[in-house]
Amino acid sequence: MAVCPLDYRYGRERVKNIFSEESRVRYMLRVEAALIKAWADIGVVPEKCVEIVSEEIGNVPLNRVKEIESEIRHDVMAMVRALSERCGECGKYIHLGATSNDIIDTATALQLRDFMGILEDDLNKLENTLAKMAKKYSKTVMLGRTHGQAAVPITFGLKLANYLAEILRHHERVREMKNRVLVGKMMGAVGTGAAMGEYAIRVQEHTMKNLNLGTEESPTQIIARDRYVEFVSVISGIATSLEKFATEIRNLQRSEIDEVREGFDVEKQVGSSTMAQKRNPITSENICGLARVLRGFIVPTHESAVLWHERDLTNSSAERFIIPHICVLIDDMIVKMNYVFENLVINEENMRRNLMAHEEVLAERIIMRLVELGWSRQDAHERIRKVAMQPGRFRDNILKDNELSYLIGKEIDYLLNPETYLGAAEQIISNILKKWKDSN
Numbered sequence: 001m002a003v004c005p006l007d008y009r010y011g012r013e014r015v016k017n018i019f020s021e022e023s024r025v026r027y028m029l030r031v032e033a034a035l036i037k038a039w040a041d042i043g044v045v046p047e048k049c050v051e052i053v054s055e056e057i058g059n060v061p062l063n064r065v066k067e068i069e070s071e072i073r074h075d076v077m078a079m080v081r082a083l084s085e086r087c088g089e090c091g092k093y094i095h096l097g098a099t100s101n102d103i104i105d106t107a108t109a110l111q112l113r114d115f116m117g118i119l120e121d122d123l124n125k126l127e128n129t130l131a132k133m134a135k136k137y138s139k140t141v142m143l144g145r146t147h148g149q150a151a152v153p154i155t156f157g158l159k160l161a162n163y164l165a166e167i168l169r170h171h172e173r174v175r176e177m178k179n180r181v182l183v184g185k186m187m188g189a190v191g192t193g194a195a196m197g198e199y200a201i202r203v204q205e206h207t208m209k210n211l212n213l214g215t216e217e218s219p220t221q222i223i224a225r226d227r228y229v230e231f232v233s234v235i236s237g238i239a240t241s242l243e244k245f246a247t248e249i250r251n252l253q254r255s256e257i258d259e260v261r262e263g264f265d266v267e268k269q270v271g272s273s274t275m276a277q278k279r280n281p282i283t284s285e286n287i288c289g290l291a292r293v294l295r296g297f298i299v300p301t302h303e304s305a306v307l308w309h310e311r312d313l314t315n316s317s318a319e320r321f322i323i324p325h326i327c328v329l330i331d332d333m334i335v336k337m338n339y340v341f342e343n344l345v346i347n348e349e350n351m352r353r354n355l356m357a358h359e360e361v362l363a364e365r366i367i368m369r370l371v372e373l374g375w376s377r378q379d380a381h382e383r384i385r386k387v388a389m390q391p392g393r394f395r396d397n398i399l400k401d402n403e404l405s406y407l408i409g410k411e412i413d414y415l416l417n418p419e420t421y422l423g424a425a426e427q428i429i430s431n432i433l434k435k436w437k438d439s440n
Contacts, residue, residue, distance in 0.1 A: 019324035038206035049090035097196035106184030153418035191219035225305035243291035246284035263343030
């Protein structure tokens with residue numbers, strides 16, 4: 001019976017397969033095979049055992065591992081015994097000099113490496129979508145808002161370019177953390193490698209080379225958990241940005257704004273079980289909810305980095321939840337966010353309508369024009385502030401002021417044209433698009 005929504009509602013199979021119970025065992029078996037090869041590389045274990053173990057790691061049944069675990073109550077040792085059973089005389093070399101977390105943490109690094117390949121692909125697709133849209137809507141003028149209020153004109157392309165820049169920074173963080181997160185260890189019970197004697201450093205180096213992983217330079221019984229703290233923090237940051245984007249879409253889809261809408265299948269899709277007219281931004285809302293769940297793993301990740309002495313077991317149960325869940329959830333969220341943007345309905349007419357209903361957003365421009373005409377900045381600000389606070393149309397109130405009408409009356413159409421007050425918006429978009437191209 002499925003209990004966790006990841007089992008029946010959220011996440012893609014390609015990511016869930018990386019973190020499935022059977023895959024977890026397979027990753028650990030790969031580490032055991034790499035360890036055997038390392039011992040053989042330095043001449044301690046017969047070469048024939050490398051071939052035998054490599055062949056048998058694909059033949060160890062999960063049910064046999066679980067059967068042994070039910071008896072001995074130790075998951076790694078159950079895997080070791082199940083593999084040893086199939087390897088004959090070579091079985092005596094399996095897990096030689098290692099401790100459980102040599103295998104567990106190194107297997108986790110393999111899982112995270114495979115996941116990060118998918119993550120980077122997800123980010124690339126989202127970046128491509130945002131770049132295409134930022135270019136397409138670079139001249140689509142809309143109302144910029146601060147505090148939920150009309151502020152100064154922007155373009156929809158600029159908004160999207162800002163999102164692109166944010167995702168590019170996250171992608172850079174993912175690349176940067178790889179060499180710190182994708183590491184394993186093979187140094188035994190407390191990180192000294194004592195059980196491997198004079199071969200310890202060489203065994204670890206060969207094992208990680210065989211797996212194409214980095215090496216923990218300061219092991220205890222485990223790799224240092226600041227690495228997981230960084231990983232979860234970066235993933236949480238991506239989730240927060242996705243929630244930010246989704247929240248903006250939800251706001252812009254509000255009936256009284258109606259500037260964008262999530263794609264909606266009018267032939268089949270149901271928005272509400274009672275309000276037949278509804279077209280709800282359900283995917284964006286879903287993203288926001290999942291982001292809150294994902295960030296909930298930040299605290300237990302930090303707490304799991306605080307262990308007694310060289311290690312206790314309080315991190316183990318927490319990490320069994322944390323790592324698979326945040327990976328499955330962030331992949332699900334990025335894919336959904338990309339889908340939302342790809343299918344977003346843009347109502348440029350409403351963008352213009354909402355903008356033109358607020359001529360006062362050009363107040364800043366008029367202040368700057370008065371400064372050009374010799375006014376002090378403070379005097380101009382106060383004069384225009386008072387005009388903007390009067391009831392009625394902003395334009396009319398300016399023209400009612402004799403001094404203002406005399407100074408700028410002939411320019412009023414130009415000064416209140418939002419399309420000519422966009423500053424460096426187009427250049428900013430161009431700069432971000434260049435950065436996107438350079439990163440590919």
